[in-house]
Amino acid sequence: MALYPSSSRPSLRHGVRLMSVLLSVPPLVLSSCDSGSGGGDSDGSGGTGDVASLSAEVVAEYPSDPTSFTQGLEVMPEGDLLVSTGKEGQSRIYRTPRTDASHDAATVSADLDPQYFGEGSTRHGDDIWQLTWKHGVAVKRDAATLEQTDEASYTGEGWGLCSNGERLVMSDGSDKLTFRDPSTFAVTGEVSVALDGDAVDQLNELDCSDGDIWANVWYDDRILRINPATGEVNGVLDTSDLDLPAREKDGADVLNGIAKVPGTTDHFLITGKLWDTVYEVTVK
Structure with missing residues (x-):
């Protein structure tokens, strides 16, 4: 199947799905997979087999920059x-107050070299890594100033990135997640992602939290919770019923961006490309 890059996707309209996504992400059914870290066993609150059906509720809305083609989101x-x-x-990377990511709110901002198309980013310790789409270059930055301190090369495309505190986790638009050394960006392992035994590709923006990996899937309203040890999906969050007016506005592109709010057990921020709002939701 041809993979469309996260950087050249047509706008998502409510209710529209690509046939490729319908084929690559199977319906939620009974599964016998190992739920692994973070659980996923049915607890009577919407779980089905070992794959939990997760729900969310919007609890706050914050302004966002509608000119930002969001590729990475992290608190x-x-x-x-x-x-x-x-x-x-x-393409750029910036730091901004969590409750105000509007156009003029950034406290620190750095432009990516114009030859590059920016993708996901993450912080690990005192460093930030920022991906590029097709150029195979990861830019290393100082976490405080965002000034470039180094760079590394990689094979294939760059889509999403997160840090689990020990290693970086990277997506490239396929069903594969690659683990990387946070100092050198060298590959240290990989895992293929599957839902009920079927591969799930076009994995996009990532968040690492509480031992799991959360992944947006391009052109899908669902966000997957993944066991990093096995690659098995142990939870599916369907956002299609959430009241998210930003995704319906003219010019808005796909849902992309999930970030755990530190110090909470169930609060996440979600947004999309060219959205004017970041939504804080509780997930259960």
């Missing part, structure tokens, strides 16, 4: 938001 340990964006000649 920093200090509480502010780290956002990386795409598009040729417009």
Whole structure:
């Protein structure tokens, strides 16, 4: 199946799905997979077999920059938001207050070299890594100033990125997640992602939290919770019924961006490409 890059996707309209996604992400059915870290066993609250059907509720809305083609979203340990964006000649990375990511709210911002199309980013310790789409270059930055300190090369495309505290986890638009050394960006392992035994590809923006990996899937309203040890999906969050007006506005692109709010057990931020709002939701 041809993979369409996260950086050149047509706008998502409510209710529209690509046939490729319907084929690659099977319906939620009974599964005998090992739920692994973070669980996923049915507890009577919407779980089905070992794959939990997760629900969410919007509890707050914050302004966001509608010109940001959001590729990476993460809440920093200090509480502010780290956002990386795409598009040729417009890609940048910036820090902004968590409750205000509007156009003029950024406290620190750095433009990516115009030749690169920016993708996902993550913080690990005092460093930030930022991916590029097709150029195979990962830019290493100082977490405080966002100034570039180094770079590394990789094979294939760059889509999403997160840190689990020990290793980086990277998506490339396939069903594969690659683990990388946070100092050198060298590959240290990989795992293929599956739901009920069927591969799930086009994995996009990532969040590492509480021992699990959360992944947006391109052109899908669902967000997957993944066991990093096995690659098995142990939870599916369907956002299609959530009241998210930002995704319906003219010019808005796909849902992309999930970030755990530190210090909470169930609060996440979600947004999309060219959305004017970041939504805080509780997930259960």
